[in-house]
Amino acid sequence: MKRASRHYSALSLLRARLSGAGFWRPLWTGNRLEQAYDVVVVGAGGHGLATAYHLAKDHGIKRVAVLEKRLVGYGNVGRNTTIVRSNYLLPENHYFYEDALRRYEGLGRELNYNIMYSPRGVVDLALSDDDFPVLARRGNALRLAGIDAELMDRAALEKFVPALAPRRRRRFPIVGALVQHRGGTVRHDAVAWGYARAASALGVDIIEDCEVTGLHTTGNSATAVQTSQGEVQAGAVVFATAGHTGLVGKMLGVPLPIETHLLQAMVTEPVKPLLDTVLVYVAPGHAESYISQSDRGGMVLGGHIDGFPSYTREGAWHRLEDVVRATVEVLPQLGQLRLLRHWAGTNDMTMDGSPIIDRVKYDNVFLNAGWCYGGFKAIPASGAACASFVAKGTPPDLIRAYCLSRFATGHLLDEPGYGPYPVKL
Amino acid sequence: MACPFCGLRPLEEFLFRKTVPNVGAGSGVHLGAGAGVDAGDSASAYAQVYLRVDSAEHSVEEWQHVAGCRAWLLIDRNPSTGVVRSVALLGGAQ
Numbered sequence: 001m002k003r004a005s006r007h008y009s010a011l012s013l014l015r016a017r018l019s020g021a022g023f024w025r026p027l028w029t030g031n032r033l034e035q036a037y038d039v040v041v042v043g044a045g046g047h048g049l050a051t052a053y054h055l056a057k058d059h060g061i062k063r064v065a066v067l068e069k070r071l072v073g074y075g076n077v078g079r080n081t082t083i084v085r086s087n088y089l090l091p092e093n094h095y096f097y098e099d100a101l102r103r104y105e106g107l108g109r110e111l112n113y114n115i116m117y118s119p120r121g122v123v124d125l126a127l128s129d130d131d132f133p134v135l136a137r138r139g140n141a142l143r144l145a146g147i148d149a150e151l152m153d154r155a156a157l158e159k160f161v162p163a164l165a166p167r168r169r170r171r172f173p174i175v176g177a178l179v180q181h182r183g184g185t186v187r188h189d190a191v192a193w194g195y196a197r198a199a200s201a202l203g204v205d206i207i208e209d210c211e212v213t214g215l216h217t218t219g220n221s222a223t224a225v226q227t228s229q230g231e232v233q234a235g236a237v238v239f240a241t242a243g244h245t246g247l248v249g250k251m252l253g254v255p256l257p258i259e260t261h262l263l264q265a266m267v268t269e270p271v272k273p274l275l276d277t278v279l280v281y282v283a284p285g286h287a288e289s290y291i292s293q294s295d296r297g298g299m300v301l302g303g304h305i306d307g308f309p310s311y312t313r314e315g316a317w318h319r320l321e322d323v324v325r326a327t328v329e330v331l332p333q334l335g336q337l338r339l340l341r342h343w344a345g346t347n348d349m350t351m352d353g354s355p356i357i358d359r360v361k362y363d364n365v366f367l368n369a370g371w372c373y374g375g376f377k378a379i380p381a382s383g384a385a386c387a388s389f390v391a392k393g394t395p396p397d398l399i400r401a402y403c404l405s406r407f408a409t410g411h412l413l414d415e416p417g418y419g420p421y422p423v424k425l
Numbered sequence: 426m427a428c429p430f431c432g433l434r435p436l437e438e439f440l441f442r443k444t445v446p447n448v449g450a451g452s453g454v455h456l457g458a459g460a461g462v463d464a465g466d467s468a469s470a471y472a473q474v475y476l477r478v479d480s481a482e483h484s485v486e487e488w489q490h491v492a493g494c495r496a497w498l499l500i501d502r503n504p505s506t507g508v509v510r511s512v513a514l515l516g517g518a519q
């Protein structure tokens with residue numbers, strides 16, 4: 001039996017405090033796998049859960065299931081470094097990510113769940129004279145699109161991020177930065193739990209420990225999915241399996257422009273408040289890295305992908321070293337800290353670095369994939385747009401550019417300009 | 426990682442380039458709902474330039490021993506364990 005989680009408000013939380021544990025109910029519960037659904041969503045990561053939520057909420061599709069082989073939040077949605085921003089250079093990307101960021105701004109209220117959106121700013125540092133005009137160009141593209149971007153020189157940056165001490169003599173001087181003030185961080189688990197709770201309240205079944213292993217089809221349509229808990233009929237199927245998209249390609253019999261690479265992250269022991277923004281930078285000789293400080297005080301460090309296919313979730317040691325070295329290059333005062341935890345997630349890397357949301361091979365099979373290492377910030381926009389595509393049969397304008405055919409027609413969205421590789425060669 | 430010329434060397438000396446699809450060019454290729462125009466030539470270019478293998482068990486990959494002898498290698502690995510099954514010289518590459 002379903003007992004929906006209660007509505008949260010200042011008053012109800014006060015009442016909860018007084019009435020003890022009786023107030024609290026599971027965020028989602030009582031879901032049993034039915035034999036048939038209008039839509040089966042595969043993967044309870046951010047994109048799967050948000051898609052299911054919007055299918056139920058915006059399109060009134062009531063019989064929706066999210067099938068998850070492990071646990072809600074076990075995948076990348078619970079492994080990322082929680083950074084949200086919309087400061088992409090290419091219009092197709094910045095309009096899409098801006099839609100996501102705007103939705104993030106109101107998501108706590110929409111889901112009635114505190115996602116801890118913290119618009120602390122995302123600061124892209126220029127560590128060489130060459131970097132600065134590249135950032136300026138990106139900032140101009142953003143401002144033309146009505147998206148906030150501020151170019152800061154060294155003096156302004158010194159005020160905004162005192163910890164950087166940009167005037168300090170160093171090997172790679174800090175020249176300036178591009179800042180998106182509305183960017184920042186969002187508690188990643190809360191996004192997964194908030195969507196799961198809200199979807200569940202709308203009648204979506206969230207089934208954990210249920211792996212999808214095959215697809216049944218007749219003619220041009222899928223009819224059912226095979227799962228570890230039996231066969232389930234499906235009016236439509238949405239694959240949102242992030243770092244397991246290769247398996248989906250195999251199920252569909254469609255090779256894809258995707259490889260699975262690991263991305264690592266790590267967190268130091270907690271220290272007093274030092275950094276109230278997010279730093280992103282490429283230190284010469286290192287791959288791109290980023291730093292933020294969690295509410296608990298730990299410095300959260302991330303870098304670029306390991307750069308070769310892996311499903312181990314372990315992470316290559318030399319990539320960890322690279323992130324740590326780049327970190328102390330920019331914030332040498334962190335050199336004394338110890339790393340507390342370290343982890344990795346499997347990322348579905350496309351060959352232009354941008355996502356794919358498309359209908360593939362069958363009339364009613366949708367692929368929501370290729371989020372690479374940047375798909376957390378995309379979740380609210382992706383869920384709404386993907387649900388609309390599934391419900392109406394045509395993609396909304398916001399995601400038309402994310403079609404699979406762009407790789408064949410040459411309309412690539414190669415944000416970093418690497419060519420058809422997930423890392424710079 | 427074992428280079429046929431240099432022996433066992435640290436992983437960071439090697440650069441991965443791409444997985445090599447084991448499908449014949451064009452087979453099973455699907456371009457999604459937006460496709461329609463000019464699937465012929467562009468589909469085979471698509472297969473050659475952009476398609477990859479994404480397998481948890483078995484992938485054949487092009488690597489270069491960049492910080493060593495700079496030979497291009499064809500490496501057969503298991504991406505779930507990291508175990509290398511075989512390393513061969515990549516024929517015909519630069």
Ligand SMILES: Cc1cc2nc3c(=O)[nH]c(=O)nc-3n(C[C@H](O)[C@H](O)[C@H](O)COP(=O)(O)OP(=O)(O)OC[C@H]3O[C@@H](n4cnc5c(N)ncnc54)[C@H](O)[C@@H]3O)c2cc1C
Nearest residue numbers: 043045046047069075076077080081083212345375376377
């Ligand atoms: C270390 C790290 C740091 C990152 N940092 C950021 C960041 O700062 N900002 C940002 O925007 N993005 C970031 N990302 C990327 C972001 O986390 C991902 O792009 C995004 O979470 C992927 O979408 P998802 O949440 O739907 O994926 P996931 O949470 O991985 O969901 C996919 C789910 O599908 C399930 N699944 C797979 N196969 C099957 C099957 N056959 N049957 C049933 N279920 C299946 C999996 O178990 C998983 O739960 C980071 C990623 C990593 C690993």
Ligand SMILES: [Zn+2]
Nearest residue numbers: 428431490494
């Ligand atoms: Zn060698």
